[in-house]
Amino acid sequence: MKKKRIEFIVGLFVIAGFICIGYLTVHLGKMELWGGDYYKIYGKFGSVSGLKEGSFIEMAGVRIGKVETIELDDDTYTALVQMKINNNVALSEDVIASIKTAGIIGDKYIKISQGGSDIQLKNKEMITETESALDIEELISKYAFGGL
Numbered sequence: 001m002k003k004k005r006i007e008f009i010v011g012l013f014v015i016a017g018f019i020c021i022g023y024l025t026v027h028l029g030k031m032e033l034w035g036g037d038y039y040k041i042y043g044k045f046g047s048v049s050g051l052k053e054g055s056f057i058e059m060a061g062v063r064i065g066k067v068e069t070i071e072l073d074d075d076t077y078t079a080l081v082q083m084k085i086n087n088n089v090a091l092s093e094d095v096i097a098s099i100k101t102a103g104i105i106g107d108k109y110i111k112i113s114q115g116g117s118d119i120q121l122k123n124k125e126m127i128t129e130t131e132s133a134l135d136i137e138e139l140i141s142k143y144a145f146g147g148l
Contacts, residue, residue, distance in 0.1 A: 037088075038065060038084040038085055038087055039084075039085055039087060039124075040085075041082075041091070041126070042080060042082055042125070043083065044076065044126070045079045045132045046079070047132040048079040049135055051081070051099055051109075052108070053067055054067060055107070055109050056110075058109060058110075058112070059089065059113075059114065060114075064086050065086055067081060067083055068083060068084050090120045091121045092114060092117040092118070092121070093117050093125075094128075095113060095121070096115070096127075096129040098111045098113070115129075
């Protein structure tokens with residue numbers, strides 16, 4: 001009887017260990033299993049060259065979200081970007097979303113500039129004002145071949 005009790009206690013410790021490992025994997029990997037504390041908004045850009053899913057979104061130098069998906073809009077042939085914004089950040093309907101470059105390496109991110117409207121964007125609404133990524137290669141080729 002004593003042997004079964006020890007095996008039961010060891011089994012409980014093993015199960016508790018698996019639960020702890022699962023929690024740490026989800027928490028440290030910043031995965032979301034149940035919803036999350038964010039809302040989704042969309043933006044259409046002429047070019048998202050270099051922007052990746054998972055890139056961060058910032059406002060006033062503070063990270064407020066991340067890029068969820070990037071797809072091609074079949075109707076307008078522009079890039080449709082789905083963004084996840086923290087619930088504690090309220091964006092006005094006249095915000096401007098710009099694709100910028102971070103540092104020397106050239107990682108792309110979205111910078112949000114707050115507007116002055118009192119009307120707030122809601123879940124699954126569209127940002128109307130966007131600025132596409134600056135393509136340095138295109139500028140250099142235009143300058144080199146006399147296009148400017």
